[in-house]
Amino acid sequence: MNKRAETLTAIGDLAANIAHEIRNPLGSIELFASLIMKEGRDEKVRNRASQIIRSVRNVDTTLSNLLLFARELNPVMKRVNLLGVLREIVAFAQDIIEKENISFSVSYADVDLYVEGDTELLKQVFLNLVLNAYQAMPDGGHLHIETKRSERRGEEGKSQQSYADVSFVDTGTGIPPENIQRIFNPFFTTREKGAGIGLAIVHNIVDVHGGTIDVESGKTGGTVFHVTFPLMREYDTGLSRNIKVG
Ligand SMILES: Nc1ncnc2c1ncn2[C@@H]1O[C@H](COP(=O)(O)OP(=O)(O)O)[C@@H](O)[C@H]1O
Ligand SMILES: [Mg+2]
Numbered sequence: 001m002n003k004r005a006e007t008l009t010a011i012g013d014l015a016a017n018i019a020h021e022i023r024n025p026l027g028s029i030e031l032f033a034s035l036i037m038k039e040g041r042d043e044k045v046r047n048r049a050s051q052i053i054r055s056v057r058n059v060d061t062t063l064s065n066l067l068l069f070a071r072e073l074n075p076v077m078k079r080v081n082l083l084g085v086l087r088e089i090v091a092f093a094q095d096i097i098e099k100e101n102i103s104f105s106v107s108y109a110d111v112d113l114y115v116e117g118d119t120e121l122l123k124q125v126f127l128n129l130v131l132n133a134y135q136a137m138p139d140g141g142h143l144h145i146e147t148k149r150s151e152r153r154g155e156e157g158k159s160q161q162s163y164a165d166v167s168f169v170d171t172g173t174g175i176p177p178e179n180i181q182r183i184f185n186p187f188f189t190t191r192e193k194g195a196g197i198g199l200a201i202v203h204n205i206v207d208v209h210g211g212t213i214d215v216e217s218g219k220t221g222g223t224v225f226h227v228t229f230p231l232m233r234e235y236d237t238g239l240s241r242n243i244k245v246g
Contacts (some may be wrong), residue, residue, distance in 0.1 A: 004203070011186050019063045021246060030056045053195075075118035075208050081166045082113040082122065083147060089126040090145070093134075101140025109147045113164035115165065115229045121205045128198040129168045129225050135191060136172025144169040149231065162231040169224045175217040183215065 036049040074078065090106055115122075133143045146167040153160050175183060182188045184203045189196030206213045211229040 002207075004207070011158070015066050019066045022059070023063060026056055026059060038120075073204055074119065075121055075205075077116050077118060079114055079149075080117045080119050080122060082115050082117075082166070082229065083108055084121060086124045086126055086145065086147065086166065089123055089130060093127065097134055099134070099140070102134060102137055102163035103142045104144075105142070106145045107147065109149050109164075111149055113147065113149060113229075114232045115164055115209065116232050117209050117229065118205075125202050125205050125227065128202050129227070131197060132225075133172060133223070136170055136174075138173075141171035143171075150158055150228075162233075163228045164231055166227045166229075167224055168227075169222070171222045174221040174223055175215070180215065180217060202229045208228055 013056040033049045033056065037046050037053070040049060042103070043193050059150045086108075090104070094104065130143065130145075137143075144167075146165075146169065148165050150163050150165050151160055152163060179188075180188065184199050185196075186200040187196040188199075203213060206227060206229075211227060213228075214226045215223065216226070217223040
């Protein structure tokens with residue numbers, strides 16, 4: 001395990017422990033509050049009990065999210081066309097994000113980009129990056145997604161490897177230089193309602209796919225997230241032997 005993965009696992013374990021410790025007493029608080037709601041004769045008291053229950057449920061939702069983050073990634077690797085995954089996310093995002101002043105463009109590579117990956121996890125990567133871009137453009141803007149195939153020469157003795165390159169280019173607020181180093185850290189957020197785990201999860205998922213993620217952000221605003229995934233070698237039977245095609 002690399003250092004980053006170790007840190008994340010440690011934080012994940014801690015988060016999961018704390019979440020479980022809080023869940024139990026939270027359960028009794030909810031139980032007693034609901035008894036007061038049922039048995040209380042005074043309406044004012046019953047209202048207060050119902051407010052307690054509502055707050056308890058909010059905390060419970062937060063704990064559920066925390067546990068989701070703490071859960072280990074168990075990728076199910078298959079042959080996946082990255083462009084298909086991206087198409088799905090773009091359609092989904094256009095459905096759920098209703099902001100007229102944000103425009104959207106995608107340039108699809110003219111070849112299919114097959115990677116060995118977990119479709120659901122790859123969707124999470126793209127969705128998180130798209131949502132972050134939207135959230136960084138409160139006054140409107142443009143998000144462009146660029147996909148291409150690139151070749152990189154391997155180290156000496158190693159053969160050339162092809163990659164799927166996917167860039168998310170937004171015209172949002174940008175990221176100040178003092179924050180750039182921290183955005184992938186768990187729980188780092190600058191948003192009032194943010195949890196700060198989106199990019200930590202994205203980084204994890206990219207790692208388990210053998211990919212890379214970089215960020216560029218200018219002073220004048222606008223951010224580019226650049227993700228790469230190694231493409232499957234079509235004729236490498238060693239790689240595709242244990243992989244379901246789908
Ligand atoms: N496209 C972007 N433009 C500007 N800032 C960004 C962008 N993506 C991420 N960030 C910064 O990185 C922080 C962490 O992002 P993330 O891990 O997704 O957590 P959250 O979205 O909950 O804040 C954000 O709070 C924001 O400050
Ligand atoms: Mg986010």
